[in-house]
Amino acid sequence: MSMTQRSTDGTALERARDGIRWFVGVVARKRTYANIAYLFLSFPLGIGYVTVLVTGFAIPIGLAFAVVDIGRTEPVALLVAGIPLALVVGCLGIPIAFCTLVATIELSALERRLADRLLGTAIPTADPAEGLRERARRVVVDRGTWKGVGYLFSKFVIGIASFVCLVVGTTFTYTLVAAPLHYRDQRVGIHLGDAIEFVPEFTYRHEGWTIDISPITLSLADGELISLYVDSVPAALVVSAVGVLVGLVVLHLFNAIAWLLARYTELLLRNTQPSIVSEPPER
Structure with a gap:
């Protein structure tokens, strides 16, 4: 055997060892469990985000639709009640909408921090505004604010999908790995x-x-x-070994989903406004 062939065989063997080490080492990597924590938190956070946004935007949008409907069906009544309705919209609807946009900026900042801490991203923010007036203007007209609104609404769907993946993957793996504990129970299986x-x-x-x-x-x-039902200890051990392999694949799948979510978060929350609470504007 020539030296070149030996070198090639050694390189291929090293690559195979590195691949196996990478595949099995997913269990010992901290990033894996940070990714799982992010996927788990996505579900309650997504519900909270959509609750805040729907509640905050429902009142001003409802008032606007009420004014339009009255003007379309009862224009005379709108002339009579125009001033009170304008006061309600100006004193109630607009402040609520503005506060909801401010909350959107803060929640987007929270999502950036979570992604930086758990997913290992480094999402840059826009330069802070100079003064309260500029900050208030950017709350409404800045594109990053509305990108944050879209991201927070999508987080509801992402949270549900992440929770389903976690439950299905964990349950499926446990059913296989724990086969020796319940291999005679026909109620447990796939x-x-x-x-x-x-x-x-x-x-x-x-x-x-x-x-x-x-x-x-x-x-x-x-x-x-x-x-899936086995009635002997050897068969249950084989199923459990297969379950360990499936569990490793599931962990890699969780990491892949978290990587995609990291890229998605970077895309939508890049150069959005910094937190108003943690980085107040200069007076």
Whole structure:
């Protein structure tokens, strides 16, 4: 065997070892559990964000629609009640909308900090405004504010999807790994949630005549298609070993999802306004 071939074989072996070490080492990396923490927090935070935004924008938008509806259906009544409605919108609707946008800036800053701490990002912020007047103007007209609004609304969907992935991945892995503990319990396993029904139908038409095969319903009862039940210790140990492998894949999947969310957060929250609370404008 030549020296070149030995060197090539050694390099391939080292690459294989590095790949295995990287694949298995996901369990020992702190980044993995930081990513899982971020995915877990996305669910309650997403619910909180959409609650704040919907509540804050519902009142001014509702008032605006009420004024438009009155003006469209009862223009005379609008002339009579125009001043009181304008006072309500000006004294109640506009301040609530402004406060909601301020809350959006603060919540966006919170998301930047979470992404920096847990996902390892480094999202830059815009330069702070000089003075309260400039800060107030940027709250309304700055593009970063509205990017934050869109991001916070999307966080609701992201939180639900993250929670589903965590629950399904963790439950699936536990069911396999813990097979030796419940291998004789038929209630524990991987089963279909609902029955599957397949209705094939075939119709062919040609020059006035038709071939029509009546539909035949094929049903698979709950659990008949996919089920996992072992009744011996060796089989349970094999299933548990497979579960460990599946668990490693699931952890890598969690890391991949967190990486995508990090890129998404960087895209939408880059150069948004800094926190008003932690970085107040200069007077």
